Amino acid sequence: MKNIRNFSIIAHIDHGKSTLADRIIQECGAVSERELTKQMMDTMDIEKERGITIKAQSVRLDYVKDGEHYILNLIDTPGHVDFSYEVSKSLASSDGALLIVDAAQGVEAQTIANVYLAMDNNLELIPVINKIDLPAADPIKVAEEIETSIGIDATDAVLVSAKTGVGIRELIDAIVERIPAPSGDPKATTKAIIYDSWFDPYLGALALVRVFDGEIKKNQLVKLMSNNEEHQVLDLMYPHPLKRQKTNAIKSGEIGIVVLGLKDVSIVNVGDTITDAKNPTAEPALKYEPAKPFVFAGLYPIDTDKFEELRDALNKLKLNDSSLSYEPETSIALGFGFRVGFLGMLHMEVIKERLEREFDLDLIATAPSVVYHVYLTNGDMVEVQNPSELPSVSQIEKIEEPYVKATVITPSEYLGNVITLLISKRGMQDKMTYLNEDRVMLEYSLPMNEIVVDFYDKLKSISKGYASFDYEPIDFKEGNLVKLDVKVAGEVVDALSIIVPITSAESRGRALVKNMKEIIPRQLFEVAVQASIGSRVIARETVKSMGKNVTAKCYGGDITRKRKLLEKQKEGKKRMKSIGKVNLPQEAFMSVLKMD
Numbered sequence: 001m002k003n004i005r006n007f008s009i010i011a012h013i014d015h016g017k018s019t020l021a022d023r024i025i026q027e028c029g030a031v032s033e034r035e036l037t038k039q040m041m042d043t044m045d046i047e048k049e050r051g052i053t054i055k056a057q058s059v060r061l062d063y064v065k066d067g068e069h070y071i072l073n074l075i076d077t078p079g080h081v082d083f084s085y086e087v088s089k090s091l092a093s094s095d096g097a098l099l100i101v102d103a104a105q106g107v108e109a110q111t112i113a114n115v116y117l118a119m120d121n122n123l124e125l126i127p128v129i130n131k132i133d134l135p136a137a138d139p140i141k142v143a144e145e146i147e148t149s150i151g152i153d154a155t156d157a158v159l160v161s162a163k164t165g166v167g168i169r170e171l172i173d174a175i176v177e178r179i180p181a182p183s184g185d186p187k188a189t190t191k192a193i194i195y196d197s198w199f200d201p202y203l204g205a206l207a208l209v210r211v212f213d214g215e216i217k218k219n220q221l222v223k224l225m226s227n228n229e230e231h232q233v234l235d236l237m238y239p240h241p242l243k244r245q246k247t248n249a250i251k252s253g254e255i256g257i258v259v260l261g262l263k264d265v266s267i268v269n270v271g272d273t274i275t276d277a278k279n280p281t282a283e284p285a286l287k288y289e290p291a292k293p294f295v296f297a298g299l300y301p302i303d304t305d306k307f308e309e310l311r312d313a314l315n316k317l318k319l320n321d322s323s324l325s326y327e328p329e330t331s332i333a334l335g336f337g338f339r340v341g342f343l344g345m346l347h348m349e350v351i352k353e354r355l356e357r358e359f360d361l362d363l364i365a366t367a368p369s370v371v372y373h374v375y376l377t378n379g380d381m382v383e384v385q386n387p388s389e390l391p392s393v394s395q396i397e398k399i400e401e402p403y404v405k406a407t408v409i410t411p412s413e414y415l416g417n418v419i420t421l422l423i424s425k426r427g428m429q430d431k432m433t434y435l436n437e438d439r440v441m442l443e444y445s446l447p448m449n450e451i452v453v454d455f456y457d458k459l460k461s462i463s464k465g466y467a468s469f470d471y472e473p474i475d476f477k478e479g480n481l482v483k484l485d486v487k488v489a490g491e492v493v494d495a496l497s498i499i500v501p502i503t504s505a506e507s508r509g510r511a512l513v514k515n516m517k518e519i520i521p522r523q524l525f526e527v528a529v530q531a532s533i534g535s536r537v538i539a540r541e542t543v544k545s546m547g548k549n550v551t552a553k554c555y556g557g558d559i560t561r562k563r564k565l566l567e568k569q570k571e572g573k574k575r576m577k578s579i580g581k582v583n584l585p586q587e588a589f590m591s592v593l594k595m596d
């Protein structure tokens, strides 16, 4: 055990995590340069096939230093904040982490968020400054930024170029020297944590585990502690990008893949503890809490006959993505669909796109909503994921909404803009740190509701793309909130209701109807669009009637142009949903959350 090193790599997007991982794998001789190119391509296919949550690029490597043989286990982590639940399980399975920072870009928000997770797990951090081959590289400045923002000593940061290979051997030596060997009791009963799971078409549900105490043996009857499922271990393997090696036991301190022969991956939960069924460990390795969806949206087939197809498609996606949750829902406006829970906005986009592309479904997605804790006057608390289901005002004692801790790093010239944006989103400053004279780190608490739609795009546009952002859910806080309804041609469209702070309800209502007016295509008759709180109308706009047909403009002559217009119109129709007499395009459902 003293010669094992378990480590992960954490980095902001594009700082070179995958390139560096490939270099380390290559340097340890696990794959040749030729295989590496092949492997990278294969990986991309698999990633595409399996979608964004899948990592499983953990790998067990052999390394010899000063005549001593070491086993290096590179534990992969997903690269996006939406998956911080999984990141934290990967980190809990590691004893140290490489903190990669781009030598030209410096520390970014995602770096910080990941470092907090690593520190929660008491990991030994090795700062690594990558891309030192770039002309704009400034490793000294970046080392100072690491010290100021994270408060760790970066004088011994390892300087590398994952592209040219400079510094890679020094980096691996640093892993061996600086990351502690695993601790754990090899003689105790089995205690292992599942840090990833997925469905393999040949082998069934697979669990990627880190063993803390004891060992997992082939044929052993094991128990999954979160659901008390007992199953026999059919096979064990060490993870490798090209060739998994079978083994008879995964020992204390090691990582490995456990084959349980199950058809249903939802039994094998990330974060769960595996122990011996006959002689179980008293305490799990980690307290198990399932991944919680933070964002909910309604997904409805445009063609109402496709409801069953949508259900089958969601079922199929769930096989590989246990974090996906959904239940049937009915909307007066949209008919039968599902309320789907997502880990975050990226997760939502990926799922929607896969449903449309891989399953050929045309969908309407309602505006995403967070979960509200609604305390009723009768003492009960209900969780509301769909704004249209908010109980009436007279039944509500108070509403609590989820908050996040947000980290934003921006060049100082945009600081004013960024602070204005954060304040407009009801943000409260916790901390402001100058990383150096040109860059500032802001830490704010703000309602999650304010960041679900256009926060990131706005932040990028007011900082010319330079500010970075990351967040972590923290807790629930009371908010002064009301439901804003939208009436189209006199009818409340339930799928358009949103929950907003009372202080901005009027301005939101006005912006919303204005927005809708632009989006709703002219119909053959006049359409009133109204925003209301309860029975009180707070804003109104009118979509004028059209009367003429679209091709009237193309005074006869140009037939191709005419055809193009008609095709465009047809395409447009496909994406429309008729609500009463009115056709509403998909954007209408998202636009309710746009402020301007």
Ligand SMILES: Nc1nc2c(ncn2[C@@H]2O[C@H](COP(=O)(O)OP(=O)(O)OP(=O)(O)O)[C@@H](O)[C@H]2O)c(=O)[nH]1
Binding pocket: 011, 012, 013, 014, 015, 016, 017, 018, 019, 020, 079, 130, 131, 132, 133, 134, 160, 161, 162, 163, 164
């Ligand atoms: N010049 C230079 N470019 C590098 C280096 N390392 C990585 N890159 C490039 O930086 C870009 C991002 O690298 P990736 O390895 O994909 O970064 P990542 O952090 O894994 O990004 P995600 O997978 O999107 O999270 C790619 O275009 C790489 O070729 C380096 O040392 N020098």
